[in-house]
Amino acid sequence: MKKEVAVVGLGLIGGSIALAIKKAHEDVVIKGFDVNDNQLELAKALRVVDETASSLEEAVKTADVIIISTPVVQTEMILDQLSELVLKKEVIVTDVGSTKHSIVEHAKNRLPTNVTFIGGHPMAGSHKTGVSAAKPHLFENAFYILTPEKGVGGDKLTELKDLLKGAKATFVELGAEEHDYLVGLISHFPHVLAASLVNYVSSNNQNEGLNVARFAAGGFRDITRIASASPVMWRDILLRNKRVLLEMIDDLKEELGRIRTHIECEDGDEIYSYFADAKDFRDGLPVRSRGAIPAFYDLFLDVEDEPGVIAAVTQNLASEDISITNIRIIETREDIMGVLRVSFRSESDRDRAKLVLDTYFKTYIDD
Structure with a gap:
């Protein structure tokens, strides 16, 4: 029998978690729910989820794991709603909120004893939002903090980590206050x-x-x-x-x-x-580690202010299928090497771009 996972909230984080689970587990059915019908329909069209639900109750009633991927205040409201529903016995509930103590306490006070709540916080993000920006590797090499309460069985923690293994994140267990x-x-x-x-x-x-x-x-x-x-x-x-x-x-x-x-x-x-x-x-801070604040991958180019220079940059990058997220001419350049800043969505894209553009321009990497 296939395991069923309910993802409540289908934005960037919820969508990326769903894709990471699908990538690692062919035997998992993901049912999505979102109060925004457009996001819900888009998630189904993009195959981020296998099924959609028209209500929270429909999404969670047969779920083995419930992932709440909403802002903190909404998460507490959803926990209240879950406390009034009949859930599957021994279900695991987790969240993605960036504060944990209030949510963990709320879950402890509101959820029935047969429900296992494990607080979660994947420490990665993007400049883009919405399910259309979701990607299975969003959390790769990032810290994914879990805050299980005392008494949570190791088997439940292992089950959740195994479910999320496709994220390729580094799991760290901390107390909620810590x-x-x-x-x-x-x-x-x-x-x-x-x-x-x-x-x-x-x-x-x-x-x-x-x-x-x-x-x-x-x-x-x-x-x-x-x-x-x-x-x-x-x-x-x-x-x-x-x-x-x-x-x-x-x-x-x-x-x-x-x-x-x-x-x-x-x-x-x-x-x-x-x-x-x-x-x-x-x-002394790690250069390649991914921390709590999303990284920015910038390249500064020392170019002359002349017609066609920006077109030359974008054409050279396009020829190598390298996407950029932003490009800007810098007027105030104190402590900055270069007049043109090009931003990329990942470190690998920036490094590839440097190899391409070094042939034509002098480039500097911003760490």
């Missing part, structure tokens, strides 16, 4: 900083007649890219990871106080050490 602190530190908090920096610059945009936005390109635009993320998503994440982020904001005040004191006292040695320590830690 997860929220870790992800808060290296993902949630950086998004807060990026948004704060952008808002600070925005508030000074027309200060003393200067159009700051015109010059806030180059490095500034790059280090604040994540501020363009979904406001709805980040509202929900910050509210669900409130305690951790409030502590980090207080700690940052002390950290800024340190460098403020060094500047005020004109202590050159301490200022040097401050930046040297940051450089050493940053330079």
